[in-house]
Amino acid sequence: MSHTVGIRQAQKQKTRQAFLDAALGLLEEQSLSSLGLREVTRAVGVAPTAFYRHFRSTADLGVALVDEALGSLHPMVRTTVATPGAERITRAVRLIADHVAAHPAHVRFIARERHGGVQPVRQAIREQLARFAEEVKTELAKDPEAEGWSDEDLLMLAHLYVDQMLITASLFLETLESPEPSEAARQRVAHIATRQMRLISLGRQHWLD
């Protein structure tokens, strides 16, 4: 038994996670650029100076949040886009709906800070989204409709899909934020999003005409 976790490191990661959770909660009603260091430590129940043991700044914390929010999502997107035929779009919309329902704060954070006031965070999000686009591209390249397509055009299409997914996620989020979150509103968003992606797919099929 050479390498037990270490009580010390375990505790450290535990409070680090507490920082991330508390910050995510506070960020539901404000942007990262207005998030105070003391505000977070107060929410965690810890002294202000403890913050520096984990993060250099709130921007640093924000970058960590980006990884937490998007890092584990790549395989799910990949397998979803890999679904063949007409079911791909249905599954994609369901994946988005489920993910927003399960992690609304994460989605809100990404939508908010993508164009937000903190440069390093914006860059981290941009890099993650570029990764998504690359992955979607290589999946799209696999199916027969991609024959004759240049790499450039495939990437353009992939970006279109990724952006569309983010917009859809943001609309699902608004659905949850409304004073009376109704299943009907959610279904309406799903309906529109599905048709928009279908239209894009149609454009794809006739691109080489």
Place this chain on the structure above:
Amino acid sequence: MSHTVGIRQAQKQKTRQAFLDAALGLLEEQSLSSLGLREVTRAVGVAPTAFYRHFRSTADLGVALVDEALGSLHPMVRTTVATPGAERITRAVRLIADHVAAHPAHVRFIARERHGGVQPVRQAIREQLARFAEEVKTELAKDPEAEGWSDEDLLMLAHLYVDQMLITASLFLETLESPEPSEAARQRVAHIATRQMRLISLGRQHWLD
């Protein structure tokens, strides 16, 4: 000559505009939710209390900025979308590029606060974008390709176009923000955006198959 402007009202609107300009400048590097009232008055060169003569809060100022940024844009979008044939997309992309180049701070503000932390501002932007979508819809309805389309599907398509325009504007903005703003990068964005809109138009043409 019964109704001259009034020295008083003229001065008031002048300093009000100074508030809007100063705020827009400060918001290039932060979000509205972190913009301080005193920060703005300092930039204008006026006492903190003078702020209250013009705005109830910084959120109020934000809403005013939304109107300034998007209010006058409706006729331009309308006539651009009204352009017939293949030239419509070219003109739309050029309109976006020119507008971003002429008013980068306005565009940044809208992109940032669309999902930002200040609810009234988010709502104001949402309303303006809904207006754009409605206008694009009625223009789209005019051309022959719209025959057989339901109102619902036309609105869905209009939203797709509007969102696409915003994404493109944001990409043009990143082009300007980069350390070495190159004409080549701008052309690349224009190229991709044009193709994406073409693909959507293709999807539109085959929607009723």
Place this chain on the structure above:
DNA sequence: TCATCCAGTTAACAACTGTTCTCCGGAATT
């Protein structure tokens, strides 16, 4: 067992925040 490490604490710093109340002086109204 003993020395080392290190996550978290306490205290203090100058600087900043939004908001209230009172006042001023020039424009507007009568």
Place this chain on the structure above:
DNA sequence: AATTCCGGAGAACAGTTGTTAACTGGATGA
């Protein structure tokens, strides 16, 4: 000419902010 109006100034309020320095006490490794 006299009075009212009102955009802006000034001072003061209690609270907040990020960052520093020196500390404590339990886990860690020799």
